[in-house]
Amino acid sequence: NAGVTQTPKFRVLKTGQSMTLLCAQDMNHEYMYWYRQDPGMGLRLIHYSVGEGTTAKGEVPDGYNVSRLKKQNFLLGLESAAPSQTSVYFCASSLFSAALAGDMQFFGPGTRLTVL
Amino acid sequence: KQEVTQIPAALSVPEGENLVLNCSFTDSAIYNLQWFRQDPGKGLTSLLLIQSSQREQTSGRLNASLDKSSGRSTLYIAASQPGDSATYLCAGPHFTQLQGGSEKLVFGKGTKLTVNP
Numbered sequence: 001n002a003g004v005t006q007t008p009k010f011r012v013l014k015t016g017q018s019m020t021l022l023c024a025q026d027m028n029h030e031y032m033y034w035y036r037q038d039p040g041m042g043l044r045l046i047h048y049s050v051g052e053g054t055t056a057k058g059e060v061p062d063g064y065n066v067s068r069l070k071k072q073n074f075l076l077g078l079e080s081a082a083p084s085q086t087s088v089y090f091c092a093s094s095l096f097s098a099a100l101a102g103d104m105q106f107f108g109p110g111t112r113l114t115v116l
Numbered sequence: 117k118q119e120v121t122q123i124p125a126a127l128s129v130p131e132g133e134n135l136v137l138n139c140s141f142t143d144s145a146i147y148n149l150q151w152f153r154q155d156p157g158k159g160l161t162s163l164l165l166i167q168s169s170q171r172e173q174t175s176g177r178l179n180a181s182l183d184k185s186s187g188r189s190t191l192y193i194a195a196s197q198p199g200d201s202a203t204y205l206c207a208g209p210h211f212t213q214l215q216g217g218s219e220k221l222v223f224g225k226g227t228k229l230t231v232n233p
Contacts (some may be wrong), residue, residue: 099209102148107159
């Protein structure tokens with residue numbers, strides 16, 4: 001199993017450009033998450049999904065959109081990138097709820113995004 | 117609101133030493149706590165999960181404990197090795213989980229551990 005994969009690994013955008021980050025998991029997990037990690041701020045939840053076709057807002061959803069059209073994929077979109085969105089983005093998945101059921105989360109390797 | 121704090125931010129020890137990493141949380145109603153490891157430039161790897169009904173969990177040289185009454189969790193690493201060098205993070209659910217709120221794990225900012233050969 002590949003686990004959780006993310007593409008791309010690195011990306012540089014100009015302010016106002018758009019892009020989509022792709023997360024894929026092959027573990028048949030129901031829950032998927034997008035986090036961002038910033039120095040001094042730790043990991044913060046952007047959006048999450050509790051199953052195919054569902055999405056919900058996390059702690060810092062503004063400026064991002066997500067879609068879960070297929071169970072194995074969770075897409076994170078930036079419609080108009082801003083320098084404040086420069087960060088490392090991590091995708092994660094779990095079979096059941098990581099928060100409620102305490103299920104283990106499996107993380108992808110991350111995408112390092114720079115917005116100029 | 118759940119807040120998770122990890123002190124110290126960085127720790128350097130000689131190889132072979134036993135060590136303890138600390139994690140404190142503000143919501144004593146926490147019903148699980150997880151410990152993760154993050155290597156530089158990599159994602160997080162889940163190490164141990166402690167449910168509120170448990171006091172501790174063990175995996176190899178790692179032992180994690182949870183004391184809800186004091187709002188603390190500790191990660192004990194026995195006989196540390198250079199390969200243990202990484203950042204260790206703990207995470208617990210947000211308070212609103214109890215009220216059917218949003219799915220959210222609150223992460224500490226981590227303790228960066230360096231084990232010197």
